[in-house]
Amino acid sequence: MDDFSPSSPPAETDTGYRRKPEWLRVKLGTTPEAAETRRTMRRLKLNTVCEEAACPNLGECWSKKHATVMILGDVCTRACAFCNVKTGMPRAVDPLEPAHVADACAEMGLEHIVITSVDRDDLPDGGAGQFVKVIEALRARAPNTTIEILTPDFRNKAKSAVERIVAARPDVYNHNLETVPRLYPTIRPGARYYHSLRLLEQVKALDAQIFTKSGLMLGLGEERLEVQQVMDDMRSADIDFLTLGQYLRPTPRHAAVARFVPxxxxxxxxxxxxAKGFLLVAASPLTRSSYHAGADFARLQAARSARLA
Incomplete structure (x- = not known):
């Protein structure tokens, strides 16, 4: 049997869920460090994608005091079929949020921080200005911390939205393509595949020193050759880092899992x-965009140095 031969039955049926395979079973548990991380987030009124997206790695990451902060509130203006974040009309942007993010970073002693956000189609710049303010606050409060951002697509916003963020010089710019083009109408209906691809290409064109990163969820019904075509598209856009993880259905309202990928x-x-030339690849059932992000950033730097040498 080759690496791409299905070795598991369809993940779900019309009558309900199948049991997750052994490789997807995670012990949740808690530790004093995880509890402290939660208290820090609550005290500073910060949201995390770890909680909002029901990440299976929350316990592990929070025990290491690694939390992915989600700025611009906890309500998204999109309604993607895979995402557990609330949908609706968001509240006003919190002007204290950048300082609170910087305080959390300093208090937790983070060497690398990941900042993401909900989609804010209601804002003229899609929230780009808040990303800039957060990056600036982090540079002032925690100058030795490397910064990774995971932004929305800023669709129908001015080109300057991305330009402003790139000018603030995050160390890693991540934007996930999420799935193959054929599945966009059902899985990511508010987005456009080639727009997302061009966003990442634009980042590289503006500043080649910023690492670019993108990811796919597998198990939504994509075909092997479609995944490889996305890889080719990403390399054409000079994306450095690819992540691949298993899609897990948050609730019965969300898209069903077509297959648990072994x-x-x-x-x-x-x-x-x-083989296609990515500087770094992280691929496993439990891989998520910010999983082991700090260690991966060090590996990215080493890979670039080795290639240049």
């Missing part, structure tokens, strides 16, 4: 991606 298949995808 670890061997993730390994096969990763081998092909490396």
């Amino acid at each position: 670890p061997a298949e993730f390994n096969g995808h990763a081998a092909i991606a490396r």
Whole structure:
């Protein structure tokens, strides 16, 4: 059996969920460090995508005091079929949020921080200005911390939205394509595949020193060759870092899981991606955009240095 031969039955049926395979079972538990991380987030009135997106790695990451902060509130203006974040009309942008993010970073002693956000189609700049303010606050309060951002697509916003963020010079700019183009109408209906791809291409054109990163969820019904075509598209846009993880259905209202992709298949995808020239590839059932982000940033730097040498 080769790496891409399905070794598990369809993940779900019309009558309900199947049990997750062994490779997706995570012990949740808690630790004093995780509880302290939660208290810090609540005290500073910060949201985290770890909680809002029901990330399976929350316990592990929070125990290491790693939390992905979600700025611009906890209500999204989009309604993607895969996402657990609330949808509706968001509240006003919190002017104290950038300082609170910087305080949390300093208090937790983070060497690398990941900042993401909900989509804010209601704002003229899509929230780009708040990203800039957060980056500036982090540079002032925690100058030795490297900064990774995971932004929305800023669709129908001025080109300057991305330009402003790039000018603030985050160390890593991430924007996830999420799935293959064929599935966009049902999985990511408010977005456009080629717009997202061009956003990442624009980042590289504006500042080639910023690492670019993007990811896909597998198990939504995509075909192997479609995944490889997305890899080619990403490399054409000079994306440095690819992440691949298993889609997990947050609630019965969300898109069903078509298949639980076995670890061997993730390994096969990763081998092909490396051969296509990505500086770094993270591929496993539990891989998420910010999972092990600090260690991955060090690996990105080392990979770039080795390639230049």
